[in-house]
Amino acid sequence: MLSQLGEDGKLLAGGQSLIPLMKLRFANPKHLVDLNFVSGTSYIKEEKGTLRFGALTRHAEIEYSATVAKVPILHDCASGIADVQVRNRGTIGGSLAEADPSGDWATVLSTLETTIRCIGKKGERTIPLGKFITDAYTTALAREEIVSEVVVTVPSQGSGGAYLGFKRSAPVYPTASAAVQLTLDGDICKDVAIALGCVGLTAIKATDAESALRGQKINEKTSNAAAEAARSAADPQPDMRGSAEYKRMLVGSLVKRAIELAVRRARGEQIEVSHIYA
Amino acid sequence: MPKAAVKAKKSAKPKKAAEPTIATVPISVKVNGRPYSLAIEPRMLLVEFLREALDLTGTHVGCDTTYCGACTVLLNGASVKSCTVFAVQADGAEITTVEGLERDGQLAPIQKAFGDCYGLQCGYCTPGLMLSTYQLLSRNKQPADKDIRKAIAGNTCRCTGYQNIFKAIQVAAQSLKGA
Numbered sequence: 189m190l191s192q193l194g195e196d197g198k199l200l201a202g203g204q205s206l207i208p209l210m211k212l213r214f215a216n217p218k219h220l221v222d223l224n225f226v227s228g229t230s231y232i233k234e235e236k237g238t239l240r241f242g243a244l245t246r247h248a249e250i251e252y253s254a255t256v257a258k259v260p261i262l263h264d265c266a267s268g269i270a271d272v273q274v275r276n277r278g279t280i281g282g283s284l285a286e287a288d289p290s291g292d293w294a295t296v297l298s299t300l301e302t303t304i305r306c307i308g309k310k311g312e313r314t315i316p317l318g319k320f321i322t323d324a325y326t327t328a329l330a331r332e333e334i335v336s337e338v339v340v341t342v343p344s345q346g347s348g349g350a351y352l353g354f355k356r357s358a359p360v361y362p363t364a365s366a367a368v369q370l371t372l373d374g375d376i377c378k379d380v381a382i383a384l385g386c387v388g389l390t391a392i393k394a395t396d397a398e399s400a401l402r403g404q405k406i407n408e409k410t411s412n413a414a415a416e417a418a419r420s421a422a423d424p425q426p427d428m429r430g431s432a433e434y435k436r437m438l439v440g441s442l443v444k445r446a447i448e449l450a451v452r453r454a455r456g457e458q459i460e461v462s463h464i465y466a
Numbered sequence: 467m468p469k470a471a472v473k474a475k476k477s478a479k480p481k482k483a484a485e486p487t488i489a490t491v492p493i494s495v496k497v498n499g500r501p502y503s504l505a506i507e508p509r510m511l512l513v514e515f516l517r518e519a520l521d522l523t524g525t526h527v528g529c530d531t532t533y534c535g536a537c538t539v540l541l542n543g544a545s546v547k548s549c550t551v552f553a554v555q556a557d558g559a560e561i562t563t564v565e566g567l568e569r570d571g572q573l574a575p576i577q578k579a580f581g582d583c584y585g586l587q588c589g590y591c592t593p594g595l596m597l598s599t600y601q602l603l604s605r606n607k608q609p610a611d612k613d614i615r616k617a618i619a620g621n622t623c624r625c626t627g628y629q630n631i632f633k634a635i636q637v638a639a640q641s642l643k644g645a
Binding site: 200203204207208211220222224248252270271272273274276277357358359360462 | 508511530531532533534535538544545546547550551552554555598601602605616617619620621
């Protein structure tokens with residue numbers, strides 16, 4: 189269908205971004221192909237150390253999934269997106285394919301090993317998330333290609349993660365957000381992934397912040413160093429949510445808090461994490 | 467203006483703006499238990515369909531930007547903002563609007579609680595809030611305070627009368643516990 193419609197066709201998943209964009213005339217497709225009527229596209233499967241999400245799996249299904257609860261950072265993400273109504277409708281595949289710089293999934297999944305399965309006329313291919321989102325609102329998807337599945341490797345034992353956003357109210361995007369997934373070996377941080385949301389054209393992997401923690405004891409000093417490195421890695425745009433400098437300060441603080449929460453979870457503590465509301 | 471020009475304008479046939487003709491699409495839905503089959507434009511939003519095609523004006527349009535939740539309805543049991551769903555997407559679905567909460571002319575416990583607790587001021591956001599309450603209590607019979615806050619985070623009361631809305635939801639939860 190997409191090849192017939194050419195430039196005029198657009199895919200409609202949950203519609204929680206596309207429909208508002210159409211109302212604003214930012215998107216003006218002549219034809220929409222509604223994926224919601226395609227069966228077998230919404231599921232959560234645990235398979236050989238991975239979680240597989242059908243592209244049309246709604247945020248709410250992920251929020252309430254007992255399987256997903258084993259990877260707390262995924263639950264943080266799903267349960268913190270907008271509000272109940274949007275989570276009931278919006279989908280993980282749609283969020284990634286839209287590649288909004290403020291989208292939550294791309295930030296969180298950047299800290300886990302994530303691949304995107306895509307199906308097109310030429311067959312199927314698997315793209316690592318880091319190569320899937322190439323720019324703001326831009327992905328590696330070909331015109332006649334769609335996301336079919338999101339595959340996430342379940343972190344090992346002793347790994348803990350947390351996702352934290354700062355929001356003015358539930359239905360809006362965060363002003364800034366931070367995702368941290370780390371693995372402890374005793375007191376030492378064996379491995380860590382840190383991603384920043386809403387402070388760049390795509391989610392930013394804060395590799396210098398990761399280096400500040402990797403192989404180190406996690407304490408006030410190393411956490412501060414990671415937060416500082418995250419501030420340097422951020423490339424925020426000033427907008428109605430705040431100035432660039434404000435967002436830069438904010439994202440460092442979020443990283444620091446997310447590290448604390450991730451450490452507690454890595455040590456086996458069960459804690460509920462929710463976004464901070466202004 | 468020269469007279470000739472005026473005359474020419476008058477005699478010219480009134481030109482209609484070239485409106486693109488949009489093919490309609492037939493849909494069948496069940497709203498509050500009642501089946502409807504209609505042909506509608508594919509661009510019609512679910513909230514417009516409910517209000518304008520079915521005359522069910524209890525569902526309100528607050529912001530039309532997926533923010534305020536005044537247009538909240540249940541689509542196959544899940545609360546959605548009906549300003550952010552196309553009506554054609556509801557084909558084959560069951561929809562519950564605020565008009566569908568009452569039973570045999572009696573207010574439902576949620577409606578009664580909102581009345582008893584003065585859980586409304588101007589009332590504009592109330593239908594959406596009651597459906598968000600319905601969604602909450604269908605998933606969680608004994609919501610903690612934080613659950614209630616989270617459940618109505620997508621519903622804006624512009625009068626900011628949240629205290630009594632909150633009380634109303636607690637009372638509704640109590641009265642539904644025995645049910």
